[in-house]
Amino acid sequence: MEERSTRGRDRVKIVVTKNVDELGGMAAREFAAAARASVDARGRFIVALSGGSTPRVLYRSLRDIPMPWAKTYFFFGDERNVLPDSDQSNFRLARDELFAPLDIDEGSVYRWLTELQDPEAIALDYEERLRKFFSTSASEPFPVFDLILLGMGGDGHTASLFPETEALDEARRLAVQNPVPQLGTVRFTLTFPVINSARNVVFMVAGADKAQALKEVLEGERQPHLYPSQMVRPVEGNLTWFLDEAAAGLLSQKNI
Secondary structure (H helix, E strand, O other): OEEEOOOHHHOEEEEEEOOHHHHHHHHHHHHHHHHHHHHHHHOOEEEEEOOOOOHHHHHHHHOOOOOOHHHEEEEEOEEEOOOOOOOOOHHHHHHHHHHHHHOOOHHHEOOOOHHHOOHHHHHHHHHHHHHHHHOOOOOOOOOOOOEEEEOOOOOOOEOOEOOOOHHHHOOOOOEEEEEEOOOOEEEEEEOHHHHOOOOEEEEEEOOHHHHHHHHHHHHOOOOOOOOHHHHOOOOOOEEEEEEEOOOOOOOOHHHO
16 A cells, blocks of 8 residues: 655545555545544534445445444435446445445435436435435535545546536536436436535545546646546545556656
């Protein structure tokens, strides 16, 4: 494991691991530390889980770490437009690899109700449940998650905030449907104001297919509509990147 320097005022930490298994273990320890700190400070831990395949190693690592599960509440940063039992569902992966093995109370899990079928109804329902859970107000319009987990695609997208899509510029909504023409589908996602309000944001990025986009996101010219992950800049929280060596392979020495 190699830890690269924090970038000053942005409170960004970059951790390079040997492989995806080590990445999952490191991210699990970060998850557990955030959980303990949150429960000690506020009596509960609220996390938004990520999509994709990389979280599988995180979930499996978390099974073996003592955690305040009874005081943990789970949301999802994004979801595909599929039913919850689909093998493409982010919820299903978390259910099979984390919730079921640990016998997590269903009442602690807040998933996107994709069975509603209407995309706007699905997004509005999730937003309403977020506002109710966090008791948002005019003075505090965005929920403050203790931890938001993110991945990054080979095109630089994160959550379901894809390049050149409508949701990138959303400034008021908490949760939206996001048509993704390049995939020919609709996705559901938390918005950047929510992500950037979190106390801790953790990226998990693995694989050589992410290396070029990662270099652009971390070291390239600021082009957030081309590389949406550049828009993740927590206002007051901490940002940590857990990378495997393959994903980090094109980063320059200036980040070491």
